Amino acid sequence: MTVKKSFVASLGLFLSVVGGLIVMAGCSGGGSSSPSPLQPVTPTTNNSVTLSVNLGPTGDYDNGLFTSVEVCAPGSTTNCTTIPNILVDTGSQGLRLLSGALGSVSLPSVTDASGNDIQECIQFISRAYIWGPVAQADIHLAGETASKAAVQIISESPAYPVPTSCLSAGTNGAVDYNSVSALGANGILGVANIAQDCPASECGAASNGIPQYFVCPSGSCQIASVPSTGIVTNPVALFSQDNNGVLISLPTVPAGGAATASGSLIFGIGTESNNALGSAQIYAVDSYSNFTTTYNGTEFSDSFIDSGSNALYFLDSASLGNIECIDNQGNPTGFYCPASTLNFTVTNTGTNGTSGSVTFSIANAGTLISTGFAAFNDLGGDSGGTSLLTDYFDFGVPFFFGRNVFVGIGGTTVPTGVSAPYGYWAY
Amino acid sequence: MKTMLGVLLVLTLGAVPALAVLGQYESSVSLDQQYLRGQDRVTKPQGYTLHQITVPTGGVVSEYVTPQGKVFGVSWRAPLIPNLQQLLGAYVAEVQKAAEAQTRRRGAPLIVRENDFIFVSGGHMRSFHGFAYVPSLLPQNVPAEVVR
Numbered sequence: 001m002t003v004k005k006s007f008v009a010s011l012g013l014f015l016s017v018v019g020g021l022i023v024m025a026g027c028s029g030g031g032s033s034s035p036s037p038l039q040p041v042t043p044t045t046n047n048s049v050t051l052s053v054n055l056g057p058t059g060d061y062d063n064g065l066f067t068s069v070e071v072c073a074p075g076s077t078t079n080c081t082t083i084p085n086i087l088v089d090t091g092s093q094g095l096r097l098l099s100g101a102l103g104s105v106s107l108p109s110v111t112d113a114s115g116n117d118i119q120e121c122i123q124f125i126s127r128a129y130i131w132g133p134v135a136q137a138d139i140h141l142a143g144e145t146a147s148k149a150a151v152q153i154i155s156e157s158p159a160y161p162v163p164t165s166c167l168s169a170g171t172n173g174a175v176d177y178n179s180v181s182a183l184g185a186n187g188i189l190g191v192a193n194i195a196q197d198c199p200a201s202e203c204g205a206a207s208n209g210i211p212q213y214f215v216c217p218s219g220s221c222q223i224a225s226v227p228s229t230g231i232v233t234n235p236v237a238l239f240s241q242d243n244n245g246v247l248i249s250l251p252t253v254p255a256g257g258a259a260t261a262s263g264s265l266i267f268g269i270g271t272e273s274n275n276a277l278g279s280a281q282i283y284a285v286d287s288y289s290n291f292t293t294t295y296n297g298t299e300f301s302d303s304f305i306d307s308g309s310n311a312l313y314f315l316d317s318a319s320l321g322n323i324e325c326i327d328n329q330g331n332p333t334g335f336y337c338p339a340s341t342l343n344f345t346v347t348n349t350g351t352n353g354t355s356g357s358v359t360f361s362i363a364n365a366g367t368l369i370s371t372g373f374a375a376f377n378d379l380g381g382d383s384g385g386t387s388l389l390t391d392y393f394d395f396g397v398p399f400f401f402g403r404n405v406f407v408g409i410g411g412t413t414v415p416t417g418v419s420a421p422y423g424y425w426a427y
Numbered sequence: 428m429k430t431m432l433g434v435l436l437v438l439t440l441g442a443v444p445a446l447a448v449l450g451q452y453e454s455s456v457s458l459d460q461q462y463l464r465g466q467d468r469v470t471k472p473q474g475y476t477l478h479q480i481t482v483p484t485g486g487v488v489s490e491y492v493t494p495q496g497k498v499f500g501v502s503w504r505a506p507l508i509p510n511l512q513q514l515l516g517a518y519v520a521e522v523q524k525a526a527e528a529q530t531r532r533r534g535a536p537l538i539v540r541e542n543d544f545i546f547v548s549g550g551h552m553r554s555f556h557g558f559a560y561v562p563s564l565l566p567q568n569v570p571a572e573v574v575r
Contacts, residue, residue, distance in 0.1 A: 168508035288554035309534035
């Protein structure tokens with residue numbers, strides 16, 4: 001038995017911070033509760049952008065968490081565009097934009113020492129990939145700026161074929177996310193605990209053989225030696241202030257969902273009047289950005305919180321009484337469809353030893369999705385195989401509703417002095 | 428004599444599957460080791476043989492082999508997903524089919540559950556892990572849970 005009982009409810013913090021910024025946009029989702037309004041907050045810098053939970057540009061992105069980002073050619077105030085429908089992802093690092101979303105804005109390429117344009121290939125667990133060049137941009141989010149940030153341009157018409165060494169599913173099984181229809185967004189803003197999407201110690205030299213950054217002189221691609229400023233990086237880490245992490249604040253949504261929801265992405269932790277940790281508990285993560293979740297006495301040591309996951313993905317249907325949803329072709333959709341709502345209590349433990357419980361519910365995904373709503377705090381799905389315990393709980397977007405969730409970047413000083421060399425969560 | 432050796436060599440090479448591992452004979456593990464350019468640590472837990480190949484690009488790919496020499500499972504834990512076509516061979520087609528049925532899951536693990544092929548690919552950027560196994564190849568008294 002490894003469950004630890006100690007926990008501190010984070011509700012107090014939820015009620016005491018940024019309450020005034022939380023707005024329920026869903027009007028047909030039934031009764032919703034809003035946190036009490038509190039003392040007005042006037043940060044010295046505008047450090048907050050609006051978050052929207054909606055179905056996204058493709059109209060089928062359940063629990064899609066989106067914001068808008070302004071990008072400019074470095075140093076320019078006119079060669080700029082504001083791009084909506086950017087997915088906010090606490091599970092990845094840096095800004096990636098579909099080429100078509102840039103419109104007429106042209107951004108300079110990042111090159112290697114020989115002047116070859118750097119290209120990047122990113123794998124997804126769904127066996128898909130995104131592929132395209134790395135460019136330099138000034139990224140503006142509210143009053144914050146990441147100057148000359150390396151961003152990936154997701155090519156809708158790639159200049160070079162994707163290198164097979166990056167394809168997890170091999171040449172026959174791979175699909176690309178290089179379009180709005182496949183990505184379900186105009187881009188991804190990665191604000192994970194790690195700042196860079198590949199450490200300079202790994203992607204800095206081609207000889208390390210990491211198949212992620214490439215150059216394609218005379219059309220054939222090979223692994224690149226990337227200058228450290230060319231590695232795609234969480235823009236928050238590049239801000240001149242409020243650069244130690246973010247706070248994601250989403251309102252509660254009722255059981256059964258809400259049409260949409262809106263909240264705030266606030267930059268910095270403990271740096272302004274609107275981003276104090278307050279009574280939030282700090283859960284330090286390991287070098288893979290994971291912590292331990294304990295359920296029924298079993299430890300799931302690779303658990304994580306991920307706003308890029310649109311449901312709570314955990315356990316498997318067989319261990320929960322065969323509650324898998326089946327589509328009309330008889331195939332499992334990977335979501336849970338219990339006959340009546342199930343309630344769970346798990347315990348999260350950080351590498352710093354902090355432990356606290358999390359409760360959540362899982363409702364029938366078929367019923368939820370059929371509402372046409374976008375925001376669900378009780379959407380769940382399978383993370384593993386038939387008879388196996390999987391190694392993790394994936395706390396997706398449902399986890400964020402009704403919470404203030406801080407994402408601390410590794411290498412920054414934790415306001416409370418807790419040791420978290422690889423970063424931390426606080427909620 | 429010389430001719431016979433030549434024939435034997437050709438037969439041996441012919442018996443080694445080109446780029447297939449799961450469900451194939453153990454000889455393909457050494458091919459994987461070459462392909463992944465990793466160090467192979469071999470152990471023999473009760474009822475099966477475990478190859479843990481440390482991959483130079485980071486992480487470990489494990490292959491689980493029956494006493495008869497067939498690979499009944501593979502798993503990985505690494506910052507990058509290994510080439511599944513290499514590890515799964517023909518089974519990779521099943522992965523494709525499942526992916527097409529799970530489109531509403533976003534940022535979610537990819538799961539395949541068929542009568543005789545189980546596959547999970549999960550994790551997040553820089554922390555990928557997953558496994559695959561063939562239930563009918565599990566050695567006697569070896570639970571599927573060893574593949575992870």
